[in-house]
Amino acid sequence: MAGHDNIFAAPIEKLGDFTFDERVAEVFPDMIQRSVPGYATIIAMTGVMAGRYAKAGSNCYDLGCSLGASSLAISRETRGRDLQLIGVDNSAAMIERCREYCTQSNTDIELRCESIQDTALSNASVVVLNFTLQFVPEDQRQALCQRISDAMLPGGILILSEKIQFADAHLQELNTDLHHAFKRANGYSDLEVAQKRSALENVLMPETLSAHQQRLKACGFSSVDVWFQCFNFASMVAIK
Numbered sequence: 001m002a003g004h005d006n007i008f009a010a011p012i013e014k015l016g017d018f019t020f021d022e023r024v025a026e027v028f029p030d031m032i033q034r035s036v037p038g039y040a041t042i043i044a045m046t047g048v049m050a051g052r053y054a055k056a057g058s059n060c061y062d063l064g065c066s067l068g069a070s071s072l073a074i075s076r077e078t079r080g081r082d083l084q085l086i087g088v089d090n091s092a093a094m095i096e097r098c099r100e101y102c103t104q105s106n107t108d109i110e111l112r113c114e115s116i117q118d119t120a121l122s123n124a125s126v127v128v129l130n131f132t133l134q135f136v137p138e139d140q141r142q143a144l145c146q147r148i149s150d151a152m153l154p155g156g157i158l159i160l161s162e163k164i165q166f167a168d169a170h171l172q173e174l175n176t177d178l179h180h181a182f183k184r185a186n187g188y189s190d191l192e193v194a195q196k197r198s199a200l201e202n203v204l205m206p207e208t209l210s211a212h213q214q215r216l217k218a219c220g221f222s223s224v225d226v227w228f229q230c231f232n233f234a235s236m237v238a239i240k
Helices: 022-035 039-053 069-077 092-104 138-151 169-185 190-200 209-218
Strands: 059-063 084-089 110-113 124-130 152-163 223-230 233-239
Touching (some): 022 092, 039 124, 138 209, 209 223
Parallel strands (some): 059 124
Antiparallel strands (some): 223 233
16 A cells, blocks of 8 residues: 655655655655646656557566556556557555556566666567656666667657656746645645755756757657656657
């Protein structure tokens, strides 16, 4: 049973970088629902799009699967098809809890506790990167996206969801403030918002939509566009 996120509710004297440890895994469903606008829609539609593009005999990858929300959505929409669903995350705490959710729902997913940059990729009709690429060092993102593209079948789909940056300073300030208002409306205090922002600032590096789109085109995806956006969060599709 997931807990209530109060990790940053009290003042923390020595605030380190954010990590996906046991404490975060325990409260992650509550944390992400209250922090990411449109998260439930993104997860549900990830499943629907996978149902449209997943090919029999292929692999479907959920890279940075955390507790398996995207994997489980894909499984529901592709039930009965002959394909392999693979979830990858480098957090042992996340993978362990994800395995529990898969067991509870009687869902067959191959889970790998390893870096998404090192994991083997092949014969892919669907690849999901939901709020994962933003944690990969910027100078390593091109290589990862190229590896994904090279592993994909013609007509395959990459679903990429990210926190985004705005080139225009006014729009950046507006959307940051709207996002903070969203979190306050979901019960987070100003202290929690500020402390989590500080913990994330060295590990979560957002980019502009333009940067993402240019990278994906350069990696060989023929069609790239945004299908969902709310404030400074967006989800893109890229067709091979």
